[in-house]
Amino acid sequence: MSPILLRVSGLAVRYGDLLGVGEVSLEVFEGNAVALLGANGAGKTTTLKAIAGLEKASAGEIEFAGERIDGKPAYAIVGRGIALSPEGWRLFVQQTVEQNLRLGATALRERARLGELLDRVFALFPQLGQRRRQRAGTLSGGERQMLALGRALMSDPKLLMLDEPSLGLAPAVVDSLYETLARLRASGLTLLLAEQSLELALEIADTAFVLETGRTVLSGPAREIAERPELARAYLGAAL
């Protein structure tokens, strides 16, 4: 079995008196695609933000490639090889496509590789190459998703985390996005994916972790998880 790349154990995040997540544990093996499932408000975004260093863990540990990373700031974590493409993409819309991509490589230590990484993104998304001098704000929804993904890839991450990548996209665009993700995974990139759409997430994922009100309630191989009745409960609430 491949080694564990990311291990989150007993993670809790507080917003003042509010509990963002209470007890999240998960493991991501190198080269795997892992889905983080759960209803809105279950804590998927908070978990990803805590791993990326945007939220402070009030309890628990986050370990990446064998080293503790909880408590480190976001700008340091991306340099260690974790890229997060946040919900809503958060592109720098005032800047050009190329500037966005170059910004994505800020944490890259070997600056000589910048050109090679740019070429890789343009090979993956030829449309971005055609629009490299255009402002990101002028792009369509599908192109914005490509740019967000491209920007995250520019740091040459070992682990790519995506928060609701398909949100607000047309079905055809979502299909091509998941094709791209499958290609990235086949090329050896490790993926951690928070996705509302069960169908999409389970299509690509090897394993899945299900969150319910801030705790991990279920985990296992994606295909088995899909069959479990607890999954429906996590999504639809205990009332059912």
Place this chain on the structure above:
Amino acid sequence: MILLQLAADGLLLGAVYALFSSGLTLIWGMMNVVNFAHGDFVMLAMYIAFFSFTLLKLEPIVFVPLAAVLLFALGGLVYYALVRHVMRGPMLAQILSTFGLALFLRYTALWAFSANFVSLPSGLVGGVYDLGGLRLAASHLIAGFSALLLTLGLHLLLTRTDLGSRMLAVSEDRVAAELVGVRPDPMQALAWGLGAAATGVAGALIALFFYVSPEVGNSFLLLAFVTVCLGGFGSVPGALLAGVAIGVIESFSAYWLGPATKDAVVLALFILLLWVRPQGLFGRA
């Protein structure tokens, strides 16, 4: 001929307005923090110029860069010691803190340098050039052209370099900037440093032909606010065009309506413009 003369004078003065306003627009546009001490940064730079010459016998070619370096350091210091902390607080705290800084600088200057008006000798950068009837003072020419070059340089730094791109990224979305690996604090300190340095150069250049006193910053602050609003917050090219426009308007209204009315004319036009275009000439709606 007189019109051409007025236009030329206005353009040169306007370039200097543009330079110290681009300092303000950089800080304001990038961080949403209004620096009320901006006029007093100009004042400090003018005193640096004055004392460099009178006490240290330094030439303008030395004291203008010196003012830039000292003000850069001051800007960075103000960010780390003051602004970084109040930025997390409410808007009112930010306003009061830079306002307090303005008062602190002004009254420290008053205490240290007295309220007397002083000025550099008018012949410091000598002479008047006569270009086919157009008479231009060397001090105005030097001030205008250096200001123009620096304003353009600042613009290129922001739009054409990775460093500028990172600074703008922090201003647009601090969280996203952190996610790609930009450390926000050094970028914002740099924005304050560059903004203050631009102001420093402008102040030292203005000192070549303008009196210096602890209160002198007041009029420059108002002028910078108008320029920044007119040009659009955060837009350096906007500040350049607005600064030049204000310089020219002042120059003409001082001639036609008398020097006392020039500020009134600028502000009246400013109000009219805000009526039709509240986001400024180049601002984003």
